[in-house]
Amino acid sequence: MRRFEVALPESLDECLRLLADRGPESKLLAGGTDLLPQMKNGVTTPKRVIDLTGVAQVHVLERDAKTGLRIGSAVPARQVELDARVRDDYAAIADGAALIGSVQVRNLASVGGNLCNAAPSADMAPPLLALEAQAVIAGPKGERRVPLSDFFTGVRTTVLGPDELLVEIVTPPPGPRSGGSYLRHTPRRELDIAVVGVASQVTLSNGVCAKARIALAAVAPTPIRATAAEASLEGKALTPELIDRAADLAVQSAKPISDQRGSADFRRHLVRVLTRRTLTTALARAGA
């Protein structure tokens, strides 16, 4: 790696002061599982790396019955994967966290880093999009909240300015009789990048689907919602036929490219299959 300075802030305020000063030539470091490979490959060459290890505010993982789940931006995926509160009520998030990298990567890789790196294939994005999470961002002018659906602006780009920091991700409680699931297709079991990823989240009421959210990874420049598919399910009983039809509609929302991981056609096929599977699992989990 090219040589760089390191800053070791002990508070969020100190971190923001550092960013206000030399934000554009700095990079924030949480788990380093995206940043260090990029630095080693010369893809990114910051003059200064700001280590978040000592900033307590970005390491919180809390659940509140009213406000929901708060995931600090530097919380490792493995912690989220194993947390009973996440697995119980926000299962799609635990599903996504469990799939990142390997165990050795997940003990470092942060949820926030996965979002800020903003790969189209980011595994944390579809579950958090399907659960309508919000990004809490701190900057020189204070704090702002951005719905995650507005957070991604293009391939590897987000709304974050060079003097801003993602502090945490807040996910509202999905409500009773809710269930979710995230699946992705990869050629290898571990240490791979999603060819396609799909998250489904449903809430039932009086035997019908009151709310459905479906989000897709790796089939557009950013992670996206499959809104037509969602609309086709709301207010109806989720039969296998309806789920199949929603899977077809999800394909229509996808704009995949062909690359070394798969052709556009293969990706469209995967969207159909994974939408059907995750909706079926989400429904089962909602009923349980």
Place this chain on the structure above:
Amino acid sequence: MAKQILSSTINGEGVEVLVQPYETLLDALRENLGLTGPKEGCGTGDCGACTVHLDGKPVASCLMLAVQARGRSVTTIEGLSDNGVLHPLQDAFVRHGVPQCGFCIPGVLMAAAALLAENPKPSEEEIRYGIAGNLCRCTGYTKMITAISEAAQAAVPRSA
């Protein structure tokens, strides 16, 4: 920028060492502390040869900056045995003749030790998943899984 003082617990001992800001934990362990057990197989977190325990959890030390270990506890393969007594995993690996070239072995043992600390009686599937972050070019993994399974069956719980 000047070197930083890294204060850490390494294999149970309090240690203070000077590190460059841009040095990885793997580099600091190998070059500054002479702990050459963890290896650099890829440098990008994909092979597991650099696996060490950070506060008891298996991590890719090639992806951490050394300064990130400040105030924390690191265990390398050198710290897996206890006063010269091999860990049951190490003993099983020796008896089953698991290592061929040996390069992946420290990483595999650290991953396996972390697995058994969390899941003392793993199924074969769980063992395979537990070492799925470790690549081995030589052995085909079969004897590793047998050895880990045997060590798990025989083990009296102890801290890694």
